[in-house]
Amino acid sequence: MFNPLGCHSARNMIRIEELPCPKCGQNMELFIREGMLAVEGRCDFCGKLIAAGTPAEEVKYAAG
Numbered sequence: 142m143f144n145p146l147g148c149h150s151a152r153n154m155i156r157i158e159e160l161p162c163p164k165c166g167q168n169m170e171l172f173i174r175e176g177m178l179a180v181e182g183r184c185d186f187c188g189k190l191i192a193a194g195t196p197a198e199e200v201k202y203a204a205g
Contacts, residue, residue: 155179163203164189173197 159168165187172179176198182191191200 158197160197160200162187162189163191163200171197171200 153174155172155174158171158173160171161167162169162184165184167184167186169182169184169191171182171191176196178191178193178195178197178200181193182200183189
């Protein structure tokens with residue numbers, strides 16, 4: 142059966158995850174695509190910046 146969205150659309154799908162800030166531990170909303178930050182993330186509490194392209198696992202590991 143034909144899938145109008147196809148693999149390409151599923152691959153480019155962005156999801157929002159709440160992960161703890163590596164600096165202060167407060168939750169940050171980060172936009173994840175293919176396991177990496179799709180855009181730069183900034184903590185609303187301490188101002189910590191996480192660059193786009195950073196692996197989400199790296200953020201999880203740094204916070205834990």
